[in-house]
Amino acid sequence: MSVLLAFTAATLFSLGTWLLLQRRLTRIVIGIGLIGHGTNILLITSGGGGGIPPVIGKGDKGDFADPLPQALALTAIVITFGVTAFLLAMAYRSWQLTHDDVVADDREDRLIAASRRTDSDVADVEAAERAHITDSSGDEEDQL
Amino acid sequence: MFLLLLIHLLIGIAILLSGDRLGRRAFVVAALAPLATLMWAATQWSTVVGNPSEFDELSHASSAGAQFESVRWISDLDLDLYLRFDAFALIMTLLVSGIGLLVCIYSVGYFSHIKPGQSRLAGLMTLFAAAMLGIVWADHLIALFIAWELTSITSYLLIGNDDRNPRARAAALQAIFITGAGGLALLLGLVIIGQSAGTYRLSELINSPPSGSAVAAALVCILLGAFTKSAQAPFSSWLPGAMVAPTPISAYLHSATMVKAGVYLVARLSPIVANTGHWRLFVLVVGSATMLIGGLRAMRQRDLKLLLAYGTVSQLGFMMLLVGTGEYKIAQAGIVLLLAHGAFKATLFMLVGIIDHQVGTRHIRELHGFGNGWMPVKAMAVIGAASMAGMPPLLGFVAKEKAIDAYLEYGDFAGSSATLVVIIAGSVLTFAYSARFVLGVFGAYGTPDHEVHSRSAPAPSAIFVAPAAVLTVLTVMVGLFPVAISDLTKAALLSLDPDASPSTVKLWAGFNAAFVISLGIIATGTLLVIFRRPVSRFQTACAQPLRALPSSGDVYGGTIRAIDWIARRVTRTVQSGSLPAYLLVILTTVVVLPVIPMLANFGDLPKWIENPIHVPIVAIIIGSAIGAALIRRRIAAVVMLGAVGFAMAALYETQGAPDLALTQFAIETLGTVLFVLVLRFLPTRFIDLAPAVVRPLRLAVSFLVGASIFVFAIASTNARDDVAEESISVEMIARSKPDGDGKNVVNVILVDFRGVDTMGEITVLVVAAVGAVALARGSRRNDEELADLERTEEPVS
Numbered sequence A: 001m002s003v004l005l006a007f008t009a010a011t012l013f014s015l016g017t018w019l020l021l022q023r024r025l026t027r028i029v030i031g032i033g034l035i036g037h038g039t040n041i042l043l044i045t046s047g048g049g050g051g052i053p054p055v056i057g058k059g060d061k062g063d064f065a066d067p068l069p070q071a072l073a074l075t076a077i078v079i080t081f082g083v084t085a086f087l088l089a090m091a092y093r094s095w096q097l098t099h100d101d102v103v104a105d106d107r108e109d110r111l112i113a114a115s116r117r118t119d120s121d122v123a124d125v126e127a128a129e130r131a132h133i134t135d136s137s138g139d140e141e142d143q144l
Numbered sequence B: 001m002f003l004l005l006l007i008h009l010l011i012g013i014a015i016l017l018s019g020d021r022l023g024r025r026a027f028v029v030a031a032l033a034p035l036a037t038l039m040w041a042a043t044q045w046s047t048v049v050g051n052p053s054e055f056d057e058l059s060h061a062s063s064a065g066a067q068f069e070s071v072r073w074i075s076d077l078d079l080d081l082y083l084r085f086d087a088f089a090l091i092m093t094l095l096v097s098g099i100g101l102l103v104c105i106y107s108v109g110y111f112s113h114i115k116p117g118q119s120r121l122a123g124l125m126t127l128f129a130a131a132m133l134g135i136v137w138a139d140h141l142i143a144l145f146i147a148w149e150l151t152s153i154t155s156y157l158l159i160g161n162d163d164r165n166p167r168a169r170a171a172a173l174q175a176i177f178i179t180g181a182g183g184l185a186l187l188l189g190l191v192i193i194g195q196s197a198g199t200y201r202l203s204e205l206i207n208s209p210p211s212g213s214a215v216a217a218a219l220v221c222i223l224l225g226a227f228t229k230s231a232q233a234p235f236s237s238w239l240p241g242a243m244v245a246p247t248p249i250s251a252y253l254h255s256a257t258m259v260k261a262g263v264y265l266v267a268r269l270s271p272i273v274a275n276t277g278h279w280r281l282f283v284l285v286v287g288s289a290t291m292l293i294g295g296l297r298a299m300r301q302r303d304l305k306l307l308l309a310y311g312t313v314s315q316l317g318f319m320m321l322l323v324g325t326g327e328y329k330i331a332q333a334g335i336v337l338l339l340a341h342g343a344f345k346a347t348l349f350m351l352v353g354i355i356d357h358q359v360g361t362r363h364i365r366e367l368h369g370f371g372n373g374w375m376p377v378k379a380m381a382v383i384g385a386a387s388m389a390g391m392p393p394l395l396g397f398v399a400k401e402k403a404i405d406a407y408l409e410y411g412d413f414a415g416s417s418a419t420l421v422v423i424i425a426g427s428v429l430t431f432a433y434s435a436r437f438v439l440g441v442f443g444a445y446g447t448p449d450h451e452v453h454s455r456s457a458p459a460p461s462a463i464f465v466a467p468a469a470v471l472t473v474l475t476v477m478v479g480l481f482p483v484a485i486s487d488l489t490k491a492a493l494l495s496l497d498p499d500a501s502p503s504t505v506k507l508w509a510g511f512n513a514a515f516v517i518s519l520g521i522i523a524t525g526t527l528l529v530i531f532r533r534p535v536s537r538f539q540t541a542c543a544q545p546l547r548a549l550p551s552s553g554d555v556y557g558g559t560i561r562a563i564d565w566i567a568r569r570v571t572r573t574v575q576s577g578s579l580p581a582y583l584l585v586i587l588t589t590v591v592v593l594p595v596i597p598m599l600a601n602f603g604d605l606p607k608w609i610e611n612p613i614h615v616p617i618v619a620i621i622i623g624s625a626i627g628a629a630l631i632r633r634r635i636a637a638v639v640m641l642g643a644v645g646f647a648m649a650a651l652y653e654t655q656g657a658p659d660l661a662l663t664q665f666a667i668e669t670l671g672t673v674l675f676v677l678v679l680r681f682l683p684t685r686f687i688d689l690a691p692a693v694v695r696p697l698r699l700a701v702s703f704l705v706g707a708s709i710f711v712f713a714i715a716s717t718n719a720r721d722d723v724a725e726e727s728i729s730v731e732m733i734a735r736s737k738p739d740g741d742g743k744n745v746v747n748v749i750l751v752d753f754r755g756v757d758t759m760g761e762i763t764v765l766v767v768a769a770v771g772a773v774a775l776a777r778g779s780r781r782n783d784e785e786l787a788d789l790e791r792t793e794e795p796v797s
Helices: A003-020 A025-045 A067-098 A107-114 A120-134 B002-018 B025-049 B052-056 B087-110 B120-137 B141-159 B166-197 B214-229 B238-244 B247-256 B258-273 B279-298 B304-323 B328-359 B375-389 B395-410 B416-441 B462-480 B483-496 B513-530 B532-546 B552-574 B579-600 B614-630 B634-654 B658-679 B694-721 B728-740 B745-753 B755-796
Strands: B067-074 B079-085
Touching (some): A003 B579, A003 B694, A025 A067, A025 B658, A067 B658, A067 B728, B002 B025, B002 B120, B025 B087, B079 B120, B087 B120, B087 B258, B087 B328, B120 B141, B120 B247, B166 B552, B214 B258, B238 B247, B238 B304, B247 B304, B258 B304, B258 B328, B279 B416, B304 B395, B328 B395, B328 B462, B328 B483, B375 B462, B395 B462, B462 B483, B634 B658
Antiparallel strands (some): B067 B079
16 A cells, blocks of 8 residues: 555545534434445555456456455445435434434433432432431340 | 352342242252252261361371362353362351351241332342352462452441441441452452462462562451451441341351451461461451441440440451461361351341341330240340350350460560450440340340330240241350351361361360450359449440541541532533533543654664655645645535545555555545535634634644644654564555456455455444434434424413
């Protein structure tokens, strides 16, 4: 792999990550697309430098580009498309519900963080402690 | 043995599955399991205990009497379940199954008006018995640990069975919290011991004792586990709390069996490790403190059951002092005490349960003596308490005599005389609280202004009293004729320590020093009882300054609150609910951790440019990608993404991958169409919602990801050059035509060599398609339903 292609893959990952960290679903999808391209560059160059298309009978086998990474990259392209399509369906759904495509914070998680409610186990322990204090069978002064 | 464990499990689960249908008959079914175990144990008796005359000479053939059994589980991993049944295991089995059987019978009387959910107790008790037998039969440290934890869990469920009662829930939580923490320490210790000894088999540890620097620490961990399980100070607070459980449970788990698991483990290990590290010192200090504190607190209880619970704590401390020294003579007294305590404490608990059941209270102020028909209960209370106090000619006396005698004669280690003083003082306290128990049962503390009239309470039925009667008879008979257990305890001692030369257990060992001390204990104890009012006032006065100190219960409550507070804080920071925040953390971790080792292999940079045509293509890719990232108009950003895709197709073409180029072309076109389909709904522009602080962080992480990908790409390229083997593709190219009958090698790989991969790929696509369709169509249906709803509601309004 040449430094140029490594740099290209790195740039695609950087920009993709930057988009992935946003709150707009559209941008996230675009980010995933860019990261997918970066990954494909890494994949096909993992077979070494380029060559002639690996088709038997067209040229010398020694000059062939490595076919295995190509097969892997092909799979990757198609799967990235599947993910993109699914995310776009989510964006559509999000639009139907909110007329926007913002990935909002999880409401339940926010509630947990904000809650001041005593945990039920702690409440039990405190109830038992209170009962112990008022309970005459406790370990307290004996009049006998 | 394995079969018996299975029987327990099957019966236990069957009872649990039957729900409330069996009612109190569940306890009759549950009794089958201990009955089968006892019958089996009886057949093994002669094998395990052997011929007593052999023990009189110093025969080292003790382990020949042990039964071994191993069950193959996963042969490839050498995972077997090793079981061992020797004389000490036999004693524990007698306690677990003997008292288990009696408790099951007793429960039939106790739960005469059974409430929903209480027949569950029978199933849980049977499961507990399986776990407890697992502890005493396990010959592998890890198997022992698993059984150990299972007893903690079943104990938790049994204590908290009345799940509507907050006190029961709190007590159950406290029990599993403390014993569970000890269990973790135990696991750590057992693993270190197993690793340093080279074997996890208990039966082999005696021949290859663990050695190494970590062993001392491991022993402390193991002791922590044993101390928490056996309610030693300062971990004893859970045991009195566990008394919220119904009395049969308390009698079974929390006096006779589970709390002795720690004693069992210490007894097993002491002959091997007593002189390693500070094992003996720890045992002596903790056991002494437990014996005294438990005794002092037992003297101040007004609830008979709590009195017995603190008494159990005290006796457990006593047992630790006996079995934990590593001196076999003293350990034999501990074995006798195990049996004696199991008999008298279970009896006394059963009696308290009977009183509670018939009268409706077990508070000593509300008891004023009993009417006709209560004679057996009163007599058994006196006998049981007398055995606990160490009065001749009962089994408790035999045990205590042997203990004092052994400490007098063989206590030649550091701290032995101090420990003897503690044992004597503890025995005086035991006498005092035993007397308090008897006086309480007879109504000596009853105050007349209380409503409850125990005198008019109906006498218990015969079947209700019978189990306690069996144990009382044993206490008396074995006390009178200790020869009955003499061989058993000898064989048990030899199975703990093959080098031991055990002595005969006697009721009357002559007019020796131990007997004089016993007389002294009884005399002092009697004085404490006579002057109980001044003693109580004195105790109160002494306790006053101690109240300022936090009790172990306060420490526990504080710990629970602190855990809750920390958990809340952690949740608040870690689980913020923000997807970008989660991604930020995940990506940083993914990027930073693997890159650090890669930097070491970074090596030289490869050539800068491989093919000049790459330069314009890369310029388009990077330029369009920057555009896709920065442009705020949705459609324009998508067009930029498409441009990246088409430039990628060109890049594939230059690398000799026309198939990829074609696919990319088709996919990119299709993708752009999809984008446009969806984007026409959405607002044309993005608005960045992130607060200002997030942006530099986002930039930094993006840069880090890119940099690490660069390092990864270069490092893996360099790593590839070091591989001498031929690429796997060479064979694929060679086989493409003959095996796959295709000229295009990439296609042959996809549909043939790696056809399963392609199958997976298709599956992913199908899943994505189903998901996408469901998302798009499902919402439409929701709209229709919403519309339907509006239509139907209209006439109402």
